[in-house]
Amino acid sequence: MPSQDGDAAGTRRQEIRFCRSADGTRIAYAVHGQGPPLVLDSCWLSHLQYDWESPVWRHFVAELGRICTVIRYDERGYGLSDWDLRHYSTEARVADLEAVVAAAGLDRFALFGMSQGGPVSVTYTVRHPERVTRLLLFGTYAAAVRTPEDKELVETFTSMIRVGWAREDPLFRRVFTNMYIPGATEEQMRWLDELQRVSTSTDNAVRLRAERHDIDVTDLLPFVAVPTLVLHAREERTVPFNEARIMASTIPGARLVPLETANHVLLADEPAWPVFLAEVTAFMAPDRAARPEAPRDPLPDLTGREHEILRLAAAGLSNAEVAEALTLSVRTVERHLSNVYLKLGVTGRAARTAVVAELVRRGLA
Template sequence: MEGLPDVRFARTADGVSIGYQVFGRGPALVWMPSLSNIVAQWRIPALRDAYLGLARELTVVLYDGRGTGTSDRRVDLGDLGVDAHLRDLTAVLDAAGLQRATLLGYYHSVPTAIAFAARSPGRVERLVLFGGTSRLREAMLPAQTQALLSLVDQDWGLFADAAATAWLGWDEAASGRWTAEAFRTATTAPVFKAWIEAARDIDVTAELPAVRAPTLVLHRQGEQRIPAETSRRLAGGLPVARFVELPGSTPTLFIENQAADLRLVTGFVTGGRVERRNGTSLTPRERDVLRLLSAGDSNTEIARHLGIAVHTVERHLSAVYRKLGARGRADAVRLALSLTENRHDL
């Protein structure tokens, strides 16, 4: 395909060849892989537009993890845990000459991003995390995910088609076809099964307190997939994190609401800004609840002052947390004060 960035190769400490691409200009963003094929992914129109959109302000690094895409397919299937993925990431950063970068952890690579930030804080500017958890088993529990995984042994091609359409929601014919092709050519069924088996034991929860990098935890999922509370809990375990629930239900980033997603992520990577999304303004009642919360009132006291039931206060607070990307009461108060000081309307 014409116009693609060159595929370069990095060598890991254990001798695995890792394919990667570098393009764009500006602060570095390393988009870490889940099941990937960086060459085939450029054929997906929406994804290609996302790459080019990020490259307008950022230096973007894409790479294929061991056993996938352009990287070595012949790998030790018993060594696909976090440490192996950390070796891949370290090799790419070193080969690309990046001493420091923002990491975009996407699904399977979220724990690797967390572990790297905890163990190598000097090399991580910021973190953007989407679609994963510190304990990967939690992301694999939904029934629809388990049903899809059961197809791997039966028919690898059918699994790829189902993953692209039923799970990721690609209903547009061309994009769906190319996404399925990217899945199908990313790896083989035995390697993918080994990835999944290793993922069941990946848990970096204990490393969350050691992450010092400012972190943006993003969530956009349908009801049958990863619940918002899982991502909210991840943000709550990180010392410096914002949680933002994106509008929509397709479990992807930069696709369903591409322009807004690009502004959000680019703003955070370039300056630590978290742009508030259209449609997230608080209602008058939610502002009243937040005002009383900021004054130190309990839920019972807020209910009495406003003449509403306590469960109604709880419902309003849940909406406030979601709209502000707050992790709880204290975080909501802090964000409210920050927004007031900066003259942003709540």
């Protein structure tokens, strides 16, 4: 589902696509930018389209897109991915990452584990060292709960989510916002307040947070066998800086970059942001020099609207469901599909089946 947004530098606009994980869960992922591939393992709160438009995340995704071809996704239960969860374990989340990598057509790529996406990135890297060129870990951890006090805080925050997540009044959500971006403007805080409400349901937020805090990948850290960069806000309130020390001192050859800020999400106008960007640019330089193959554009002759309609159709939606999802008439969807079939040289009643079969063959549906 291509977004109509671009950036001033003219990098490739964001295209939102869909794939299915091993258990059939539909995962939304987006591709934008130029250069070697960089997969962003999603953090706790994400919404591909909403993030692209935000005063908190816009600079982050746009600037990374000037360095790399960025592939990011909404994890199960969030954003544009399926909210009806069957499983929510580390294994399911690793399978989601594997599905996105396959759908994007990646052989080798850099992996960026941010916030609560870090443990999944570590697990994937240990299992697939031949696929990962380098690992970036930002604001993340190996274990979320290490002390009785940590556990008590998790239980308290979970209770607050249960009570206040979906309320129109952002009072409870503002507690989390103040933790994530204490240095933000009121506009930025309001945006993160709203992201919490629109990114997932209350039930999902409670379940996902509770299950996620059982993760501990500390024992995997010595087996990470790729160049690793650990970046972490020195004063942040969400993930203690000590977690960065543990990861950087346990992963062989890893380098730690402390960032002088209290913000879990770096803001565009703070001094830590250009430091972060310079470090990531330098770390990615070998991949840029090697010029690895960027994710393929499998259907280059189709328009953006045709891309999104075809991908929804390939994901199993009927014409009526596609029309509802994109706020179009059924007749408009049928017209676009007819144009797709004509461009791809298929005709007759079996045209849709033939196109979907081709997408499956290429690993794109």
